[in-house]
Amino acid sequence: MSGQTEDLSDAGEIAAIREAVRALCADFPGDYWRECDRTRAYPAAFVAALTKAGFLAALIPEAYGGSGLSMRAAAAIMEEIHAAGCNGAACHAQMYTMGTLLRHGSEAQKREYLPAIARGELRLQAFGVTEPTSGTDTLSLRTTAVREGDAYVVNGQKIWTSRAEYSDLMLLLARTTPREKAKTRTEGLSVFLVDMRTVRDRGLTIRPIRTMMNHATTEVFFDNMRVPAANLIGEEGRGFRYILSGMNAERILIAAECIGDAKWFIERATSYAKERVLFGRPIGQNQGVQFPVARAYAQMRAAELMVREAAGRYDAGADCGAEANMAKLLAADASWTAADMCVQTHGGFGFAEEYDVERKFRETRLYQVAPISTNLILSYLAEHVLGLPRSY
Numbered sequence: 278m279s280g281q282t283e284d285l286s287d288a289g290e291i292a293a294i295r296e297a298v299r300a301l302c303a304d305f306p307g308d309y310w311r312e313c314d315r316t317r318a319y320p321a322a323f324v325a326a327l328t329k330a331g332f333l334a335a336l337i338p339e340a341y342g343g344s345g346l347s348m349r350a351a352a353a354i355m356e357e358i359h360a361a362g363c364n365g366a367a368c369h370a371q372m373y374t375m376g377t378l379l380r381h382g383s384e385a386q387k388r389e390y391l392p393a394i395a396r397g398e399l400r401l402q403a404f405g406v407t408e409p410t411s412g413t414d415t416l417s418l419r420t421t422a423v424r425e426g427d428a429y430v431v432n433g434q435k436i437w438t439s440r441a442e443y444s445d446l447m448l449l450l451a452r453t454t455p456r457e458k459a460k461t462r463t464e465g466l467s468v469f470l471v472d473m474r475t476v477r478d479r480g481l482t483i484r485p486i487r488t489m490m491n492h493a494t495t496e497v498f499f500d501n502m503r504v505p506a507a508n509l510i511g512e513e514g515r516g517f518r519y520i521l522s523g524m525n526a527e528r529i530l531i532a533a534e535c536i537g538d539a540k541w542f543i544e545r546a547t548s549y550a551k552e553r554v555l556f557g558r559p560i561g562q563n564q565g566v567q568f569p570v571a572r573a574y575a576q577m578r579a580a581e582l583m584v585r586e587a588a589g590r591y592d593a594g595a596d597c598g599a600e601a602n603m604a605k606l607l608a609a610d611a612s613w614t615a616a617d618m619c620v621q622t623h624g625g626f627g628f629a630e631e632y633d634v635e636r637k638f639r640e641t642r643l644y645q646v647a648p649i650s651t652n653l654i655l656s657y658l659a660e661h662v663l664g665l666p667r668s669y
């Protein structure tokens with residue numbers, strides 16, 4: 278199906294990247310993912326192959342050892358992974374979490390960490406923002422970091438800290454000034470680069486959470502965890518802004534994953550509808566079967582254009598907040614519509630493990646909720662783009 282959707286502007290470098298990602302993913306077919314899913318195993322071999330090929334270092338500038346590719350190229354990588362039936366959630370954060378360090382870290386921090394991250398020697402793919410009591414209301418988070426000499430002492434808890442067990446570093450958002458003493462609503466939070474190797478079981482406890490799909494997510498507990506003051510990113514108190522500045526990249530890349538998922542579902546449904554013969558003809562000859570596939574395709578293509586628009590604006594250095602949010606919203610809706618359509622097209626076989634449809638269905642459901650839920654995107658558009666009154 279990719280032949281039908283090839284963007285003419287994808288000539289050259291991005292087309293070659295797509296081809297290379299497809300070739301790599303061919304080594305990780307459905308039975309590999311089914312086995313990981315069944316045993317809730319981390320897809321270590323897949324992540325190692327992506328790392329070795331340099332794909333996860335796409336957005337790290339060449340000056341720090343990465344390949345300095347555009348957001349469009351990075352989005353193409355994530356899309357192809359998902360279109361091939363693989364799942365980038367095991368490692369996508371390695372691509373973008375470093376953005377906070379890149380934009381707001383000191384030169385010394387960048388020199389210390391980015392080249393090792395680019396080489397795959399250091400994994401920075403844990404992102405500790407969400408907490409059980411505050412959820413989406415990030416400014417109400419309760420984890421505190423209190424300065425004591427040359428360190429900060431961290432106490433509190435995070436939830437849904439994905440990949441914490443498979444990461445060396447964690448980007449952590451914690452409160453350094455009590456809310457009532459902060460100058461503004463958004464001040465008083467700070468970002469730290471926590472070297473989890475030094476504090477695991479010495480102030481840091483990680484507990485896996487089993488979820489409906491294989492996602493290596495965890496809850497983490499901080500009990501007087503000491504973080505060197507040198508690991509503070511940027512200025513104390515400005516962390517919320519730093520985290521927000523990384524969200525556009527995350528949204529665009531995850532939207533690209535959703536486009537990949539939608540392509541996978543549409544391709545599977547189309548093939549099945551051509552092959553499955555009932556009442557003496559392929560089921561795909563019935564318009565009742567054709568139309569949902571065609572609708573899912575149109576919805577995916579529209580969302581894909583928004584993802585490209587958002588990535589293009591990001592690469593041009595233009596404001597892309599609205600486009601990144603709309604891309605995430607539309608692409609997550611497109612992948613979910615396509616997932617539901619694909620199950621329906623397969624009838625009972627849509628529920629059988631060996632077809633991979635039910636696995637991908639479970640996997641793509643996440644993107645209605647994380648990394649930001651649909652309602653919160655709609656609220657952003659309503660208030661920040663359309664100027665409607667704030668609701669919270």
Ligand SMILES: Cc1cc2nc3c(=O)[nH]c(=O)nc-3n(C[C@H](O)[C@H](O)[C@H](O)COP(=O)(O)OP(=O)(O)OC[C@H]3O[C@@H](n4cnc5c(N)ncnc54)[C@H](O)[C@@H]3O)c2cc1C
Pocket residue numbers: 403404405406407411412413414436437438439440488492494643646647648649650651652653656669
């Ligand atoms: C598998 C998985 C992996 C994740 N990985 C990470 C990670 O690595 N790091 C991290 O920090 N977080 C992670 N998250 C957390 C994720 O970002 C949050 O789950 C998501 O932002 C929603 O927050 P919540 O779960 O606390 O829901 P809540 O904030 O409790 O919201 C519950 C529901 O209410 C709705 N809602 C809330 N407030 C409003 C409002 N004002 N108006 C309308 N609707 C509203 C929401 O849209 C949502 O549907 C992950 C989550 C999951 C499930």
